[in-house]
Amino acid sequence: MTDVPSTGVPTVSAGVTAVGVAVGMVGREMGLVRGAQGLLALNQVHGIDCPGCAWPEPAERARFEFCENGAKHLAHEATRDVVTADLFRQRSIRDLARESDRWLEGQGRLIEPVLRRRGSDHFEAVSWPEAFAHIGRVLRELGPAATAFYTSGRTSNEAAFLWQLLARRFGTNNLPDCSNLCHESSGKALSATLGVSKGTVQLSDFEKADLILVVGQNPGTNHPRMLATLEAAARRGCHIVSINPLAEVGLVRFKHPQHVRGILGRGTPIASDFVRVRINGDVALFQALSKAVLEREAWQPDFIDASTSGFAAFREHSLGLSWEVLVAESGVPRTQIEALAERYLQSRAVIACWAMGLTQHENAVANIQELVNLLLLRGHVGRPGAGLCPVRGHSNVQGDRTMGITPTPRPAFLDRLRDAFDFEPPRAPGLDVVDTIRALREGRVRALLSMGGNFLAASPDTTATAAALTSARLTVQVLTKLNRTAVTPGEEALLLPCLGRSDDDRGRFVSVENSMGFVHTSRGSLTPPGRTDLAPVPSEPELVCALASALLSAEERLPWRHWAQDYDAIRDAIAACVPGFQDMNARLRAPEHGFLLPNAAREGRFETADGRALFTTHPTPTLALADDELLLMTIRTHDQYNTTVYSDDDRYRGIHGERRVVLVNVADLERLGLTAGQWVDIVGRFRGEESVAERFVLIPYDIPERCAAAYFPETNALVPLDHVARVSNTPASKSLIVALRPR
Numbered sequence: 001m002t003d004v005p006s007t008g009v010p011t012v013s014a015g016v017t018a019v020g021v022a023v024g025m026v027g028r029e030m031g032l033v034r035g036a037q038g039l040l041a042l043n044q045v046h047g048i049d050c051p052g053c054a055w056p057e058p059a060e061r062a063r064f065e066f067c068e069n070g071a072k073h074l075a076h077e078a079t080r081d082v083v084t085a086d087l088f089r090q091r092s093i094r095d096l097a098r099e100s101d102r103w104l105e106g107q108g109r110l111i112e113p114v115l116r117r118r119g120s121d122h123f124e125a126v127s128w129p130e131a132f133a134h135i136g137r138v139l140r141e142l143g144p145a146a147t148a149f150y151t152s153g154r155t156s157n158e159a160a161f162l163w164q165l166l167a168r169r170f171g172t173n174n175l176p177d178c179s180n181l182c183h184e185s186s187g188k189a190l191s192a193t194l195g196v197s198k199g200t201v202q203l204s205d206f207e208k209a210d211l212i213l214v215v216g217q218n219p220g221t222n223h224p225r226m227l228a229t230l231e232a233a234a235r236r237g238c239h240i241v242s243i244n245p246l247a248e249v250g251l252v253r254f255k256h257p258q259h260v261r262g263i264l265g266r267g268t269p270i271a272s273d274f275v276r277v278r279i280n281g282d283v284a285l286f287q288a289l290s291k292a293v294l295e296r297e298a299w300q301p302d303f304i305d306a307s308t309s310g311f312a313a314f315r316e317h318s319l320g321l322s323w324e325v326l327v328a329e330s331g332v333p334r335t336q337i338e339a340l341a342e343r344y345l346q347s348r349a350v351i352a353c354w355a356m357g358l359t360q361h362e363n364a365v366a367n368i369q370e371l372v373n374l375l376l377l378r379g380h381v382g383r384p385g386a387g388l389c390p391v392r393g394h395s396n397v398q399g400d401r402t403m404g405i406t407p408t409p410r411p412a413f414l415d416r417l418r419d420a421f422d423f424e425p426p427r428a429p430g431l432d433v434v435d436t437i438r439a440l441r442e443g444r445v446r447a448l449l450s451m452g453g454n455f456l457a458a459s460p461d462t463t464a465t466a467a468a469l470t471s472a473r474l475t476v477q478v479l480t481k482l483n484r485t486a487v488t489p490g491e492e493a494l495l496l497p498c499l500g501r502s503d504d505d506r507g508r509f510v511s512v513e514n515s516m517g518f519v520h521t522s523r524g525s526l527t528p529p530g531r532t533d534l535a536p537v538p539s540e541p542e543l544v545c546a547l548a549s550a551l552l553s554a555e556e557r558l559p560w561r562h563w564a565q566d567y568d569a570i571r572d573a574i575a576a577c578v579p580g581f582q583d584m585n586a587r588l589r590a591p592e593h594g595f596l597l598p599n600a601a602r603e604g605r606f607e608t609a610d611g612r613a614l615f616t617t618h619p620t621p622t623l624a625l626a627d628d629e630l631l632l633m634t635i636r637t638h639d640q641y642n643t644t645v646y647s648d649d650d651r652y653r654g655i656h657g658e659r660r661v662v663l664v665n666v667a668d669l670e671r672l673g674l675t676a677g678q679w680v681d682i683v684g685r686f687r688g689e690e691s692v693a694e695r696f697v698l699i700p701y702d703i704p705e706r707c708a709a710a711y712f713p714e715t716n717a718l719v720p721l722d723h724v725a726r727v728s729n730t731p732a733s734k735s736l737i738v739a740l741r742p743r
Helices: 015-030 032-041 068-077 085-090 093-098 101-106 128-142 157-170 184-194 203-207 226-235 260-264 282-295 301-307 311-319 323-330 334-346 364-377 397-402 411-421 433-442 462-470 540-551 560-565 567-577 584-588 666-672
Strands: 114-116 123-125 147-151 211-215 239-243 253-255 273-275 350-354 387-390 447-451 474-479 492-497 510-513 518-522 594-596 629-635 661-664 679-686 689-700 707-711 736-742
Touching: 015 032, 015 068, 032 068, 085 123, 114 128, 128 447, 128 474, 128 492, 128 540, 147 157, 147 433, 157 397, 157 411, 157 447, 157 510, 157 540, 157 567, 184 364, 184 387, 203 226, 211 226, 226 239, 226 253, 239 334, 273 334, 282 311, 282 323, 282 334, 282 364, 301 364, 323 334, 350 364, 364 387, 397 510, 411 567, 433 462, 518 584, 540 560, 560 567, 567 584, 584 594, 661 666, 666 689
Parallel strands: 147 447, 211 239, 211 350, 239 273, 350 387, 447 474, 474 492, 629 707, 661 689
Antiparallel strands: 114 123, 114 492, 510 518, 518 594, 629 736, 661 707, 679 689, 679 736
16 A cells, blocks of 8 residues: 555646746756747747647747647757767666666767667667668668668658658558557548548637537647637637546646736636546447437538438438447436537537547547547538547657658559659558567568657557567667667667757758648757767758668669758659649748648548548447456656656646556445555456556546546556557557456
8 A cells, every 4th residue: 555646636737837847847958048049949930840749830929839848848859968878888788778768768868879789788889871881781681571660750741751762762661650559540530531631620710619529638738739729719708528538637727827817817717518428438429419410300401412421321320329328338428418419509610629539449430430420410521610620749740641651652642752753662551550560570570760759668568569679680760869669679779869859950941740731840949969079960851861872772863962961852852742742942931931731621622432521330339348347548647748758747637756556436446445545456458368567556536437547658568469440550558458456
């Protein structure tokens, strides 16, 4: 037993506390002068695009256009601390692997390449030419089919375009990326129903909506700048409804730290209603809402007749569903469902936003398509103030996909690569993240190159993934800091440092695409880390080009060396291959400071097979748990960005000093004979097999019965490699059947 590390859930987010936390971390990591320089450039027109999330910047920007978590992310990246070769001489890889993830990242920025040779337990410093030559030699020996090129969503458009071009020039579509782990389900669901893999709204639509549904999302922690948009909507009378198992504090009340009322006042209430759906009860809830609309015969016949297909089958299916089953499986009382349906019917313009609470279930694609069904019923797609809004976490994960980072490229894109660069790209589908792990484990893939990210910590079934990585012939990471993947190397491994988003790249800029399809610049301005006796740390585009020169044949015709110096030339190549990017260089320098990509569904046109938006039907998922089982979802703390953990606190849930916690309804604790503060092991159950995450303390929490929540990456070991979303193959990290075993 232990004291429960909880002080009670706060009732308001942001405010003065957020300012103090942000300034404190910036001061510790960067120093006040360097920190102020970076913060004043963050999210400004000619400044640094925050790597923390992809929420768009408003047209009128404040002088301080960043949130608490953006400031922490900047401080973490732009720290003054550096790692030298002395660390690797003093500490073996085995020693480093015993340290915590936070200790590894806390050592500072990497400033020279290091190599782990076969049979050695140490990294050693090598020159850049030696590093690239070594990679080229091994990859040519293994061949393209045995090589995978992973990408993180913080990569710029320029680097991502070159990365996929290098992979395809080498001869493979093995291009797994972080989208496979998060929003792949969104892209698959929207492509099939609307003909576009992206959302259909712009930031200006939030100024016109009178109902905003925030589904499976915690903006206060994961997309804090979204709260300013929601606050403005709430203050003008827009109804905001949270649909989530947890009532997250960011949606309860928000104190804008840059407004007087946010400093001195009580803050602004954000959500007017909290619909506490049980974990993975979303299909049932959306089906119930659609059923309520259909029973009232309140659909929009003009829109449906002119712009959709499949309505008759959808209507018949929905009306045949049982209210008793929908209420039981959603966990939401029928009275609350009916009330929300009435609110929906009274609304002229509805926006639905979502994040991983919808995308990481076996039925994730169905989750999103049922939400699409609901909005199509009343024509809330393709008109002002209404539409669908998947909210991306990485700053350029959407741009990476636009640039061709995908194992299943469209033939038309490959044709454009062929015509622009006079080579025949591979046509066979490649591997996504889950299939790459399987292929590594089976020996079909022998080399993994990672452009950013923390592949091991972000992936499911960390035990199996770690074994897969260590069995590889070669692992290569392009990164700024040590992380868990770096100390879980293959037989041979290279760590290649690169510039971060905030670093000055000799005055050059790159571009990114936000969650709503707007492409704009990012220009680092801080002095990069390094030493005068070492070669400068390269940018990501420079690094890709150097790798291409070492990997491809001496007869290579593509101008990699020129691209490494001239980013405008890279953008000209993008413009020749990617629709919507014509005159890219000119438009990035125009007074608008960027450009909006075409999106037919946003304009009410649907580029599907029949030119219509598609209604779909799905079975209602049913939950069957043994008496001792709960359904667990993985979540982040407020002091965390993806796999990077800044502290053991979760201020917005009132938990301090401990991350190995599991949040459980007090009624479940009593039913299971457990006690708050008791230490347990979480036992995952999947297809008759068990996995274990050891030593978690029980926290009584306001979560629906038979549900539980715990932080990742600590619980990624419970996510089986084969427990994935249908169609998208995304790990189903939000639907884990578990039991709690006292220690």
